[in-house]
Amino acid sequence: MLFLFALRVVVLIxxxxxxxxxxxxxxxxxxxxxxxxxxxxxxxxxxxxxxxMLRPPGGFFLGIYAIGVLSATWSEIPKLSGxxxxxxxxxxxxxxxxxxxxxxxxxLERAALWMSMVLLLMNVVGHxxxxxxxxxxxxxxxxxYSAVAAMLAAYCLGELWSAxxxxxxxxxxxxxxxxxxxxxxxxxGTSGGSNVAFALGVxxxxxxxxxxxxxxxxIPLIAVAVVVYLVIPEFLVAVLLPGxxxxxxxxxxxxxxxxxxxxxxxxxxxxxxxxxxVPERVASLYTTNTHNIVIGIAAALGMFGLTFFLLYLFSLxxxxxxxxxxxxxxxxxxxxxxxxxxxxxxxxLTSGSGPAFMxxxxxxxxxxxxxxxxxxxxxxxxxxPAEVGPxxxxxxxxxxAR
Numbered sequence: 001m002l003f004l005f006a007l008r009v010v011v012l013i014x015x016x017x018x019x020x021x022x023x024x025x026x027x028x029x030x031x032x033x034x035x036x037x038x039x040x041x042x043x044x045x046x047x048x049x050x051x052x053m054l055r056p057p058g059g060f061f062l063g064i065y066a067i068g069v070l071s072a073t074w075s076e077i078p079k080l081s082g083x084x085x086x087x088x089x090x091x092x093x094x095x096x097x098x099x100x101x102x103x104x105x106x107x108l109e110r111a112a113l114w115m116s117m118v119l120l121l122m123n124v125v126g127h128x129x130x131x132x133x134x135x136x137x138x139x140x141x142x143x144x145y146s147a148v149a150a151m152l153a154a155y156c157l158g159e160l161w162s163a164x165x166x167x168x169x170x171x172x173x174x175x176x177x178x179x180x181x182x183x184x185x186x187x188x189g190t191s192g193g194s195n196v197a198f199a200l201g202v203x204x205x206x207x208x209x210x211x212x213x214x215x216x217x218x219i220p221l222i223a224v225a226v227v228v229y230l231v232i233p234e235f236l237v238a239v240l241l242p243g244x245x246x247x248x249x250x251x252x253x254x255x256x257x258x259x260x261x262x263x264x265x266x267x268x269x270x271x272x273x274x275x276x277x278v279p280e281r282v283a284s285l286y287t288t289n290t291h292n293i294v295i296g297i298a299a300a301l302g303m304f305g306l307t308f309f310l311l312y313l314f315s316l317x318x319x320x321x322x323x324x325x326x327x328x329x330x331x332x333x334x335x336x337x338x339x340x341x342x343x344x345x346x347x348x349l350t351s352g353s354g355p356a357f358m359x360x361x362x363x364x365x366x367x368x369x370x371x372x373x374x375x376x377x378x379x380x381x382x383x384x385p386a387e388v389g390p391x392x393x394x395x396x397x398x399x400x401a402r
Contacts, residue, residue, distance in 0.1 A: 056315030068276030075275025146189025193345030290347030
């Protein structure tokens with residue numbers, strides 16, 4: 001069901017038309033979400049997965065979409081708000097339930113990597129289908145699949161650099177393969193937001209590194225980037241933001257003007273907002289999303305939604321700081337961090353559940369289940385019989401006499 005939904009929203013994309021139109025695409029999407037709902041209800045591990053998911057930060061993340069469903073009662077487009085929010089809620093729950101099953105098989109990381117890879121490749125196919133791309137690099141420009149690629153690359157880099165001791169051969173090969181593919185599509189997408197987010201993800205991976213030399217490299221790298229931007233901003237813009245100018249970067253390619261519209265919308269409806277997924281569809285300038293997750297949540301769900309988002313961020317930081325030394329947390333921290341930074345230019349949390357949201361949901365689902373996975377691995381290691389060496393073997397009478 002998750003694969004079918006991804007196929008619908010990532011590959012079988014509308015070429016044009018209003019997103020609120022009830023056509024064959026919408027009916028297929030609604031049908032998949034309903035089937036996914038029933039499939040979740042009959043999963044044997046649903047109760048255990050829900051218990052893990054409702055703990056912070058998962059519970060606060062889920063709360064944003066629960067409020068979104070409630071926003072249908074005051075939204076300017078109630079059916080759209082209710083469905084889009086319910087869709088996000090169901091997809092996150094489905095991801096947690098699916099990964100819970102994979103965790104029990106000791107396959108959590110591998111499943112997350114493969115799902116991200118499939119999502120990335122499907123997203124690339126969908127982009128090619130809609131935009132009729134050729135060999136012209138500009139036609140491949142997007143902030144869609146590049147956001148998925150940035151999160152995937154950040155996870156792989158974080159895990160490769162933070163490894164203490166020698167990595168398992170299969171795991172290292174999978175991480176490196178995913179990293180190379182993700183970096184290729186990140187560069188191909190030429191998205192300024194994704195490139196900057198990934199650059200910060202690299203710094204995060206350096207700070208998580210188990211090697212002191214790599215960790216010590218992070219601070220000078222930040223200092224050099226700041227100096228270069230202050231002295232010769234054109235150079236840094238050319239490297240990180242190909243095709244952009246300093247002026248377009250300073251206005252975020254016009255996004256700052258759009259944000260002013262959404263901020264005015266929030267000030268007019270500060271408590272509840274105008275409804276989940278609605279701001280970008282009722283503003284005087286139509287856009288595909290709010291291009292900022294914070295302003296998007298504020299305009300859509302008001303202070304009510306912002307409170308849950310801030311609680312999510314606080315509990316996220318607390319979880320990651322408390323478990324930073326455990327296997328898998330460096331990668332998850334880098335991936336989610338990249339997603340949040342990218343969210344400053346792509347408002348994927350309160351729009352229709354597109355590729356960026358799905359990738360972000362994958363890494364949040366992994367984070368939710370990580371404590372259980374670590375606990376399970378610890379129990380398995382403790383239950384294994386200790387290796388018996390020659391010194392512990394029974395000795396013969398002649399050996400004892402010596």
